[in-house]
Amino acid sequence: KQEVTQIPAALSVPEGENLVLNCSFTDSAIYNLQWFRQDPGKGLTSLLLIQSSQREQTSGRLNASLDKSSGRSTLYIAASQPGDSATYLCAVKPTGTASKLTFGTGTRLQVTL
Amino acid sequence: NAGVTQTPKFRILKIGQSMTLQCTQDMNHNYMYWYRQDPGMGLKLIYYSVGAGITDKGEVPNGYNVSRSTTEDFPLRLELAAPSQTSVYFCASSYPPVGSNQPQHFGDGTRLSIL
Numbered sequence: 001k002q003e004v005t006q007i008p009a010a011l012s013v014p015e016g017e018n019l020v021l022n023c024s025f026t027d028s029a030i031y032n033l034q035w036f037r038q039d040p041g042k043g044l045t046s047l048l049l050i051q052s053s054q055r056e057q058t059s060g061r062l063n064a065s066l067d068k069s070s071g072r073s074t075l076y077i078a079a080s081q082p083g084d085s086a087t088y089l090c091a092v093k094p095t096g097t098a099s100k101l102t103f104g105t106g107t108r109l110q111v112t113l
Numbered sequence: 114n115a116g117v118t119q120t121p122k123f124r125i126l127k128i129g130q131s132m133t134l135q136c137t138q139d140m141n142h143n144y145m146y147w148y149r150q151d152p153g154m155g156l157k158l159i160y161y162s163v164g165a166g167i168t169d170k171g172e173v174p175n176g177y178n179v180s181r182s183t184t185e186d187f188p189l190r191l192e193l194a195a196p197s198q199t200s201v202y203f204c205a206s207s208y209p210p211v212g213s214n215q216p217q218h219f220g221d222g223t224r225l226s227i228l
Contacts, residue, residue: 043203043219103155
């Protein structure tokens with residue numbers, strides 16, 4: 001059974017710092033991995049999707065990497081801003097399944113002034 | 114653009130009551146999903162649908178039922194509410210299947226408490 005773990009559960013950094021969020025998964029047979037952002041009281045917004053054949057994806061100040069063989073992904077946020085404060089979730093889509101994502105428990109990020 | 118709309122946003126139920134959580138999307142997506150999110154936990158898939166008239170169980174389907182009579186609507190029904198069903202429920206949609214290069218769109222959630 002696929003398990004997805006995100007460490008740390010919570011993180012507080014001062015504005016302007018670069019930071020890394022971690023995601024690990026137990027079964028390397030994945031189709032892709034996604035990073036989502038969740039604001040309090042809101043749904044999820046997809047940030048980046050990495051196909052299993054890819055090593056990384058970039059969008060603005062965000063860079064996500066994937067090392068499928070070791071079961072790890074990282075989300076790098078450059079020059080953090082208070083508006084980046086949210087919960088970040090990663091999710092993997094195993095190979096051979098129709099429509100099922102397995103989510104991590106999330107990292108709650110607070111960027112302080 | 115409305116995207117994925119969920120109603121109600123909040124609800125308190127008594128044990129044993131029933132209710133339907135509504136979800137509608139205006140993006141003509143074939144795939145729709147219901148998740149629940151418990152405090153400090155990730156999302157778990159309850160049911161999903163690949164099109165009108167077709168539904169399938171996810172990871173945690175017990176205590177829930179769904180139907181998909183139209184492309185737009187995917188209601189989730191709780192027949193006999195139990196305290197273990199206290200959670201935040203998210204509806205999502207996508208086209209084509211989740212995990213392709215197209216993102217999955219989420220509603221803002223329904224916060225349900227069962228007392």
